[in-house]
Amino acid sequence: MFELLGISSQALFGQLLIGLINGSFYALLSLGLAVIFGMLNIINFTHGAQYMLGAFTAYFLLRYAGLGYWWAIIIAPIVVGITGIIIERLFLQWLYKLDHLYGLLLTFGLALIFEGTFRNFFGSSGLPYSVPPTLQGGQNLGFMFLPNYRAWVVAFSLAVCLSTWFVIERTKLGSYLRAATENPTLVRAFGINVPRMITLTYGFGVALAALAGVMAAPIYNVSPQMGANLIIVVFAVVVIGGMGSIMGAIVTGFGLGIIEGLTKVFFPEASNTVIFIIMAIVLLIRPAGLFGRAT
């Protein structure tokens, strides 16, 4: 253990780790938002609620079916992804020809419905969800104590983000996706079922949010409003990064998480607002966002 500017290494690296974990969630969520926006031209305001639904699915699986964390991390994204597909077929598909704003308003309404319903049944207090037995305990690295579960969250979300990037940027499926984002009519003319691709993209983006929710459950507890405040921060992350680039979303997400963690150590009063302040500065210097293209 050592000290730096009067702050113990445990506190510094502890906050850095929390920053990295928040960053993983920012990255996973803004990645999902970017993928959905690319295909559907809709900003998915329900994303925060779907993150919350992922955490609640994990909670229900444990409580009513006795299925633990490892089942939940597979089942919850699939279940929530399927509800996403239903939402896309029932509601979103009618909006593609309208102004983008209607998509935002509709998904905002859906978020209110989900969050209101859960708050009605589960109140505002969080429900505990314990760390899976295989990941309990931690490592003493000398300068800090690293809980196994937190290391897993960072590593696994990084892996998920990078594989998503790989699929979209380096595979044939991804090239269809990128082509359909650019010019759906032409891609349809080549015989590719674009409407189905759009539906599946929405399901996938939503599943990413649910996956983040399952991973967050042991850290932040499961509560109905866990997604509401997070989604606003993620919007700021998206504005900073710009939605044009997948890698941009990942880098911005992790980077801002770390900055937020450091702010908590050195200037705790600003830790809630630092991301918004960075957003304002980025808007002044580079209005299109760090990785965005000018429109």
Add this chain to the structure above:
Amino acid sequence: MQRVAQAMGDHAVRARSEAIAFVVMAVALIIAPMFAYPVFLMKALCFALFACAFNLLIGYVGLLSFGHALFFGWASYVGAHAAKVWGFPPELAILSGTATGAGLGAIVGALAIRRQGIYFAMITLALAQMMYFFAIQAPFTHGEDGIQAVPRGKLFGFIDLANQTNMYVTVLIIFLGCFLLIYRIINSPFGEVLKAIRENEPRAVSLGYRTERYKLVAFVLSATFAGVAGATKALVFQLASLTDVDWPMSGEVILMTLVGGLGTLFGPVVGAFFMVTLENYLTTIGQWVFVVQGVIFVVCVLLFRRGIIGELAQILRVKL
């Protein structure tokens, strides 16, 4: 020539239908206290003004602000603080709230208009959330308690606003005055440029308009009127609280405008009365209010995009 004459005729017909509707609204609001509680009416009027301010932006410039609670809430904080701690008379308290709305509008507007469309909505939401956190941390807002027991004071030194009727008449005059001012703005040459920006911004740019300046002025105007509404509400309820700056409030004003009819003159007023009445009946069901609001959002966007006044105008074939 004929086309010009017809356009002039259309304009006259429209102005007449709007004038009739305005008189109907004013008379209804003057006799309303005989049928409904003044406090309920004043609440609805404050929200109606708030929604009209919001509609100035979404309806006539096409900019969706997801952070209008920022101006409403902070104006109500400053108005309440001015009346209670600084001992300002009500007219100055409302003016300081209004100035707060205008100042914050200039800052937020200057940042937000740097991006278009969907980003504009996200930026306004994020900045509003930032100011919400400031409101939690700033000592003068008194956190969860809010600023309570704000004195209504004496208007111009001799009209006692503790009297419910005096307060109602004051709120009504503020509302009708601002409504006429907004009407004047929309129908001025400046308003025509705003509508041109809404319809086709690149073309407005190519015609030589500095659209950014127009958008900024419209944003500041909208924030200013939201400030009037917020400060007035603080006096009516003698309270300024975190609810007024939080994001559900931004959602609510969007919903009121959407229900009434985006881009219609009277829609926001009707929408505000509709939502305030509805919430009055729904106070007993607790958290389900959010679910009901969400359902109304979904229904409006999918089936009812013109809103109440928009549909009515369609049936009557007039502009309202």
